Amino acid sequence: MQYYLDGFRPGDPDVKSEAHGRSHVQDSDVPTKVDVLIAGCGPAGLCLAAQLAGCPDISTMIVEQKQGPMEKGQADGINVRSMEMFQAFGFADKVKREAYWVNQTTFWKPDPRNPDDIHRVGIAQDVADDQSEMPHTIVNQARIHQLFLDVMKNAPNRLEPHYGFRVSNLSIDTCTDEHPVTVTLERVLEDGRAGDIVTVRANYVVGCDGARSNVRKAIGGKLHGDAAHQAWGVMDILANSDFPDLRRKCLIQSAKEGNVLIIPREGGYLFRMYVELDKLNADERVSNRNLTADHIIAAANRIMRPYSIDVKEVVWWSIYEIGHRLTDKFDDVPQGENSTRNPRVFTAGDACHTHSPKAGQGMNVSMGDTFNLGWKLAHVLTGRSDPSLLHTYSEERLKEAKRLVETDHKWARIMSAPPGKSELDGTEMPRFQKQFIENLEFTGGLAVQYEPSVLIANATHQHLAKGLSIGKRFHSAPVLRIADAKPMQLGHVAEANGRWRIYAFAGQDDVGTTGGAIQGLCAHLECDPASAIRRYTRADEDIDRLIDVRAIFQQDFRVLKFEDMPALLRPAKGRFGLRDFEKVFCVDHKLGADIYDMRGIDRTHGGMIIVRPDQYVAQILPLDNFSELSRFFGNAFVPPG
Numbered sequence: 001m002q003y004y005l006d007g008f009r010p011g012d013p014d015v016k017s018e019a020h021g022r023s024h025v026q027d028s029d030v031p032t033k034v035d036v037l038i039a040g041c042g043p044a045g046l047c048l049a050a051q052l053a054g055c056p057d058i059s060t061m062i063v064e065q066k067q068g069p070m071e072k073g074q075a076d077g078i079n080v081r082s083m084e085m086f087q088a089f090g091f092a093d094k095v096k097r098e099a100y101w102v103n104q105t106t107f108w109k110p111d112p113r114n115p116d117d118i119h120r121v122g123i124a125q126d127v128a129d130d131q132s133e134m135p136h137t138i139v140n141q142a143r144i145h146q147l148f149l150d151v152m153k154n155a156p157n158r159l160e161p162h163y164g165f166r167v168s169n170l171s172i173d174t175c176t177d178e179h180p181v182t183v184t185l186e187r188v189l190e191d192g193r194a195g196d197i198v199t200v201r202a203n204y205v206v207g208c209d210g211a212r213s214n215v216r217k218a219i220g221g222k223l224h225g226d227a228a229h230q231a232w233g234v235m236d237i238l239a240n241s242d243f244p245d246l247r248r249k250c251l252i253q254s255a256k257e258g259n260v261l262i263i264p265r266e267g268g269y270l271f272r273m274y275v276e277l278d279k280l281n282a283d284e285r286v287s288n289r290n291l292t293a294d295h296i297i298a299a300a301n302r303i304m305r306p307y308s309i310d311v312k313e314v315v316w317w318s319i320y321e322i323g324h325r326l327t328d329k330f331d332d333v334p335q336g337e338n339s340t341r342n343p344r345v346f347t348a349g350d351a352c353h354t355h356s357p358k359a360g361q362g363m364n365v366s367m368g369d370t371f372n373l374g375w376k377l378a379h380v381l382t383g384r385s386d387p388s389l390l391h392t393y394s395e396e397r398l399k400e401a402k403r404l405v406e407t408d409h410k411w412a413r414i415m416s417a418p419p420g421k422s423e424l425d426g427t428e429m430p431r432f433q434k435q436f437i438e439n440l441e442f443t444g445g446l447a448v449q450y451e452p453s454v455l456i457a458n459a460t461h462q463h464l465a466k467g468l469s470i471g472k473r474f475h476s477a478p479v480l481r482i483a484d485a486k487p488m489q490l491g492h493v494a495e496a497n498g499r500w501r502i503y504a505f506a507g508q509d510d511v512g513t514t515g516g517a518i519q520g521l522c523a524h525l526e527c528d529p530a531s532a533i534r535r536y537t538r539a540d541e542d543i544d545r546l547i548d549v550r551a552i553f554q555q556d557f558r559v560l561k562f563e564d565m566p567a568l569l570r571p572a573k574g575r576f577g578l579r580d581f582e583k584v585f586c587v588d589h590k591l592g593a594d595i596y597d598m599r600g601i602d603r604t605h606g607g608m609i610i611v612r613p614d615q616y617v618a619q620i621l622p623l624d625n626f627s628e629l630s631r632f633f634g635n636a637f638v639p640p641g
Helices: 043-052 080-089 092-098 141-154 214-218 293-303 362-381 387-415 431-438 517-527 532-536 626-636
Strands: 033-039 060-064 104-111 114-125 165-172 181-188 194-207 223-241 249-253 259-264 271-279 309-327 345-347 478-481 486-489 500-505 547-553 584-586 607-611 617-621
Touching (some): 043 362, 114 431, 194 362, 259 293, 309 387, 517 547, 532 547
Parallel strands (some): 033 194, 104 249
Antiparallel strands (some): 181 194, 223 309, 500 607
């Protein structure tokens, strides 16, 4: 973490300097105009707001119909991809300290000797080796909300939500580019009744307002899909039990009474149970059954025989029906008009996809939606990119939402299958255990792979980094920082600040001096008028404000000399022109974890990995391929006006 660039400031470094002349859109008075209006303070909305709050030039308003922050959350699972994202926001270590870590999952099914009883049939590692440097964690959704709220409040724009407001409707004036979206906000009173009506004009609106989204309805979006007609209960409880795996994630199938999923929670004592209840008729809603927490507890005790659970406190509970639904579009542009019209209104999270909670993807995919969208909005609003860039949001996230719904649909039905139908090819391992193991990349949030577009190149040079697939997230690995010999994860240099990264991996004999490929690349980027840094970085900005270049070498740090490195890797920055010492790395020979071997980097020639602000690999190129490098960034940016 770097701070003091523009002078010493005492206190918490996470509290950024307040933006000069910022718009106080978080005050009690509702503004008349904003750049971005976000509807909903769920994970999707807060993830987006946390990004935009760091942009002093962008005015953002986020509204929530509840009267204050969430206290008890529905979601709890944080997959490894989301943990990597939290690292970019600066609070992954807090989550790791507070959360339960899911290291193993156990599987239980009926005991053949006594089918009314269950017994353990398998244990699986929950996060595969080298899947990520981050753990799979469990923590209350409300706590994640608070961490995002802290980022917003401490950001330059000091952004805070407007509670007690919901979007009731909106309209789009396609004949103007000046705040073309008129949003009707309805004040929600303490008793839930509607109050005053106010209007706000916005350049962009993002509906993160749940499955009943008024934003989605206003742009003509509908959720399509089906329901499993199966009631499930979920509860967070404090309880005593003779069940031995209470502090491990468990998938349990009984012979006749249904299934249970146990998720240990943070704090050492709390745990969550998803309990299969009644089958519903085709025309029946779960609310018709009048099920209660007592029904959930009784069903859990029937399923878990010969073990029992003595519940001391029910912290939170709910009854729900599994549904898998997906909207047909994630923005307001009608089909067939992409070439003539750019998006102004977007949906994210449950507003455009819903599914069962048992794969643990709801909160994670919702945050993935807006982590994708946030930097694109910032690029467009600050004039760095053409507004047509925003089409890539729906193109990229709709495909991933389809993958989510299809995979979860299959998983939910396997989870609810009777034991007699849960085995594959006559082996002892239950089908739900096999499917769980096969799904590890998906449940870790790592199956996302964006297709070629203006932001994702073709895999022409994939051989230079076989373990860093173009279109997938940048997979971090250990390195050693040369200036201070600090061992660290390379991916942790990437903050959620809208910057692109170029990770330049040196060839076998390159030590950063004149004549080497790293020196040639840096000279091009710093001095050639055709380079992306020269073309798109503004005159009043630090040289790494838009594109941050980092170099990695194969030699031991004792051989490499920081003072001989290219000037681009030792830039003078800020109002004092202070030297940046944190852009040069090497293989950590002491640890023995070689990033070249781990990620399949070509040792002879090296290569450069271009990574988007949302941590996805966008392009891989030879170190001397300047023309393709310039061409790629030419698709993403427009020159300063």
